[in-house]
Amino acid sequence: MFSRACEYGIKATIFIAMQSKDARRVSLKDIASASNAPEAFTAKILQILVKANVIDSVRGAAGGFEIDAAKLSTLKLSQIVSAIDGDEIYKGCGLGLEACSETQPCPVHYKFAKIRNDLRLMLETTTILELAEGTSKGETYLKRDQML
Amino acid sequence: MFSRACEYGIKATIFIAMQSKDARRVSLKDIASASNAPEAFTAKILQILVKANVIDSVRGAAGGFEIDAAKLSTLKLSQIVSAIDGDEIYKGCGLGLEACSETQPCPVHYKFAKIRNDLRLMLETTTILELAEGTSKGETYLKRDQML
DNA sequence: TCTATTTCGGATAGTTTTATCCGATTTAAA
DNA sequence: TTTAAATCGGATAAAACTATCCGAAATAGA
Numbered sequence: 001m002f003s004r005a006c007e008y009g010i011k012a013t014i015f016i017a018m019q020s021k022d023a024r025r026v027s028l029k030d031i032a033s034a035s036n037a038p039e040a041f042t043a044k045i046l047q048i049l050v051k052a053n054v055i056d057s058v059r060g061a062a063g064g065f066e067i068d069a070a071k072l073s074t075l076k077l078s079q080i081v082s083a084i085d086g087d088e089i090y091k092g093c094g095l096g097l098e099a100c101s102e103t104q105p106c107p108v109h110y111k112f113a114k115i116r117n118d119l120r121l122m123l124e125t126t127t128i129l130e131l132a133e134g135t136s137k138g139e140t141y142l143k144r145d146q147m148l
Numbered sequence: 149m150f151s152r153a154c155e156y157g158i159k160a161t162i163f164i165a166m167q168s169k170d171a172r173r174v175s176l177k178d179i180a181s182a183s184n185a186p187e188a189f190t191a192k193i194l195q196i197l198v199k200a201n202v203i204d205s206v207r208g209a210a211g212g213f214e215i216d217a218a219k220l221s222t223l224k225l226s227q228i229v230s231a232i233d234g235d236e237i238y239k240g241c242g243l244g245l246e247a248c249s250e251t252q253p254c255p256v257h258y259k260f261a262k263i264r265n266d267l268r269l270m271l272e273t274t275t276i277l278e279l280a281e282g283t284s285k286g287e288t289y290l291k292r293d294q295m296l
Numbered sequence: 297t298c299t300a301t302t303t304c305g306g307a308t309a310g311t312t313t314t315a316t317c318c319g320a321t322t323t324a325a326a
Numbered sequence: 327t328t329t330a331a332a333t334c335g336g337a338t339a340a341a342a343c344t345a346t347c348c349g350a351a352a353t354a355g356a
Contacts, residue, residue, distance in 0.1 A: 050334095
């Protein structure tokens, strides 16, 4: 569904949010290990997210990554996905056709329209904070095996 | 959403179905031009679909590709996607985690569950025949600009 | 039987994505 | 001021995906 880079980015951002909630700044090393992702590759993804103003970084000793309070309260899943994968996934045509539209639909257009729209809606309404707090169901899923 | 190969595969299969409905066998050349896809690459994808028993092929002069009547009447979109991209897209975890499940959900599990399920359901219930017949809305979308 | 047409299959490029390495830069603290 | 700990940024390598080429095999029809 998403690229691996995007998956790493989502996991990383959720982890940073969990820590930022308690005003803890986290290092690349901690993020990579928490999300079971290669460190150097995670660094590249974090840089994308910093430039997209999704997360914040502080250089130098005692530096690291965090999300400021104002941002954290409104940050949506869609911002991460758009920054890393773009929005082709939930806005593009199911068959990758440039010319496909409502007035000139491709064969699968109406079959995909609802699903892509549901996906878009979900990404745009799901906050990182709710994911970091684990309010979807129980409370447990972020604790074991470095977030899985 | 899907790989380019999968998009080509879907377009190709719909085109073959359109012709097979009227008992016309079609050549690689016709398929590639109708779906605006590179010929040699399309050949590779068609071979995957033949091996997966999604479509049929006949070698030699006057040969080509077709879908036999029995197959055509039951062929689902999911069979093409599974053959080319696998079913990771609509069965896998949103964060690509091996261990994610109902009993051990990842942070985005419940957020993605419905969407992935809707996607799976759509792919498993949409027949190629209905796409080839253009019953989703009007009748026009497969006719112009080599199927778009 | 011969020829033209067509799919099949292996080899090979090119491009994008994923991943690693390492030096430069920044900054807190000794 | 020096040092250690971090992020930043460019270069590079590895893997996966996309794409092309060409000869082999099959087959209908002349």
